[in-house]
Amino acid sequence: MQIQNKWNRAMIDLVFPRRCPICDEVMPYGAKGICGKHELLPYVTEPTCMKCGKSLDDEELEYCADCRTHTRSFERAYPVFRYVEPVASSVLAIKYHNKREYVEYYGSLVAERIRKAGLAERLQIILPVPVHRSKLRKRGYNQAELLADVVGRRLDIPVDNGHLLRVSDTTPQKELSPLERANNIKQALEVRALPAEWKTVLLIDDIYTTGATVQACTEALQEAGVEQVYVGVICIGEGR
Numbered sequence: 567m568q569i570q571n572k573w574n575r576a577m578i579d580l581v582f583p584r585r586c587p588i589c590d591e592v593m594p595y596g597a598k599g600i601c602g603k604h605e606l607l608p609y610v611t612e613p614t615c616m617k618c619g620k621s622l623d624d625e626e627l628e629y630c631a632d633c634r635t636h637t638r639s640f641e642r643a644y645p646v647f648r649y650v651e652p653v654a655s656s657v658l659a660i661k662y663h664n665k666r667e668y669v670e671y672y673g674s675l676v677a678e679r680i681r682k683a684g685l686a687e688r689l690q691i692i693l694p695v696p697v698h699r700s701k702l703r704k705r706g707y708n709q710a711e712l713l714a715d716v717v718g719r720r721l722d723i724p725v726d727n728g729h730l731l732r733v734s735d736t737t738p739q740k741e742l743s744p745l746e747r748a749n750n751i752k753q754a755l756e757v758r759a760l761p762a763e764w765k766t767v768l769l770i771d772d773i774y775t776t777g778a779t780v781q782a783c784t785e786a787l788q789e790a791g792v793e794q795v796y797v798g799v800i801c802i803g804e805g806r
């Protein structure tokens with residue numbers, strides 16, 4: 567079976583060679599991760615905000631300006647990268663240009679970040695930020711779900727997409743304040759029959775921008791009995 571799988575993988579690599587998730591160039595046969603051209607990727611560097619995990623300029627501060635002014639009910643978010651080039655286009659391509667294959671690379675980095683934070687043993691379940699059925703039909707997949715699958719496999723934690731649901735399709739309106747936006751998203755969410763033993767969970771999304779989406783998911787989960795929500799994302803906007 568193992569040999570069969572290896573053989574299949576080799577055939578797939580020959581017909582559809584792997585591409586570098588950052589620049590989309592074809593990778594040499596059998597190569598993993600990214601190509602050798604990218605030395606300075608925009609990793610989040612310390613010091614970081616104790617809440618959203620974005621880099622801070624001032625190491626005297628515990629929280630960034632956004633987290634000081636907005637409600638954050640989750641414990642902490644762990645972004646890997648800043649949401650700038652060359653990562654930004656690459657991550658958007660997962661969603662808009664069907665670059666599902668990039669998820670393996672990013673998922674392994676998110677998993678490593680969570681493991682280093684010492685969370686792997688404490689999490690009962692991994693939940694991807696849900697999308698509405700109509701979006702799923704149009705796109706064919708939920709990128710957060712694909713990412714969660716990689717993280718779950720790497721950390722050996724189960725992934726669930728049947729309890730935290732997006733039941734209406736709200737397109738976020740730019741003119742709304744962060745609070746209004748969070749309420750809007752929250753009304754679109756539904757938590758259905760959540761198992762009582764899920765007390766500490768990891769929420770997974772691709773990009774953290776205002777934090778409104780993960781905040782809304784956190785509130786919905788906490789109302790359903792979850793105690794601690796941690797957040798794993800590929801990248802985080804610069805914010806304030």
Ligand SMILES: [Zn+2]
Nearest residue numbers: 586588589601
């Ligand atoms: Zn490359």
Ligand SMILES: [Zn+2]
Nearest residue numbers: 615618630633
């Ligand atoms: Zn913050």
